[in-house]
Amino acid sequence: MAEKKKSWKEIPIGGLIVEAGSAAQYKTGSWRTFKPERDEKKCIHCLFCWIYCPDSSIKVKDGKMVGFDYEHCKGCGICASVCPVKCITMKKEEK
């Protein structure tokens, strides 16, 4: 995260963000205390986690849950809570 910060002359005025989708550049994964982990064998790909995730951090490919976006997942645990087969568990981050 050690990017060089810009001067007042180099940024748009008024705090405006002038490009779309730039929130993806804001890595919030480091906020996490607990990390979701999935038991792939138990997962039934119902995608409840994908629907409920408040940070769009459930990766889906071809209609299947394929993993977590750990750069943005804040570890809230909602996915683990809503999972009907309890295949997601929250594990303490090891730092």
Added chain:
Amino acid sequence: MSTIKYKKLPLTGDQAVAYAMRQIDPDVVAAYPITPQTEIVMYFSNYVANGEVQTEMIPVESEHSAMSACVGAAAAGARVMTATSANGLALMWEIVYIAASLRLPIVMPVVNRALSGPINIHCDHSDTMGARDSGWIQLYCENGQEAYENTILAVRIAEDSRILLPVMVCQDGFITSHAVEGVQLFDDKLVKDFIGEYKPAYSLLDVERPVTYGPLDLQDYYFEHKRQESEAMKNALKIIPDILKEFERLFGSRHDLVESYRVDDADIIVVALSSTAGTVRGIVDELRQNGVKAGLLRPRFFRPFPKENIVNALKNSKAIAVLDRSESFSGEGGPLYTEIKSSMYDSGTRPFIVNYIYGLGGRDIFPEDIKKVFSDLLGDIAKNKKIKSSINYLGSRE
């Protein structure tokens, strides 16, 4: 040199501002009526109802909503105006700062009125002086003519791409807003040509170039955005004189950042904003006839603060009285006084400067009051180099 004066009509200050708003024909006006600004909204609503403007008029339920609607419309890329007074401005407070920090060029005539309490509807400058640190440009008008012209000027100043700050156009409640005077009104087309078409740099409605207004801005960048605002205000000081020159070229009406009246050789100078300056000017003429070297300095802009012009006008005098129509309760005088005194620290000459707080809650200021100020300056201060009291209350019963 063409001085095209379209016509002269007897108008109140409020009517003159509403007339300017008709000529400006803003895309959006969101306003809530409050004495003594009410007539601005009332007359402008007439123009809307009669189809004389294309403006989308939003009659909101409060001033907080008025400024919020203005911010939204301005972020969408519209040319936006509102108007208010006193407690209305106070209720807008939160959004007043947001308008400036989002760099939205909203123009807001403010009819100066005492802030409650005790509740009072008459003139003083406590409302806009409280907003002096909000990031808005502030013009103070002496009369209805100036209120009219400054409203037009404000659009150009606010929207200049090198400035992009909102502007308050302040006139004295009732004294100016409700008094009828002959106002020279310019030709509609000339006004429209002068202000030009507003081309916003960013618009919320531009789906080709999406933009986010007002995201969270924390320790890493908030400071830089405030710095930009500060630099824009300093830029304004350099750019406004050119806009004033262009205005003079087109309309034949001369304006400066400050009005210096007979100050060049003056020993004693009174500094005053808005309508009181008219009374001071009369007394200056009277004193000059008696051989007293008196002068008047009237800042037309309080934000940005035209320090250099003020210091140059005051530095060769012997004694100065600054009249403040508001109190800041610091115990060290009103806002105009403290800023002028602070500026004079660098002047080298440092003449005596005293403060007179006057006219709170619409208390009349009479020629005799101004004469007393000049006579104080002539007496103790200029001759004996003594100040009885730096902070004085002019017209308050002891």
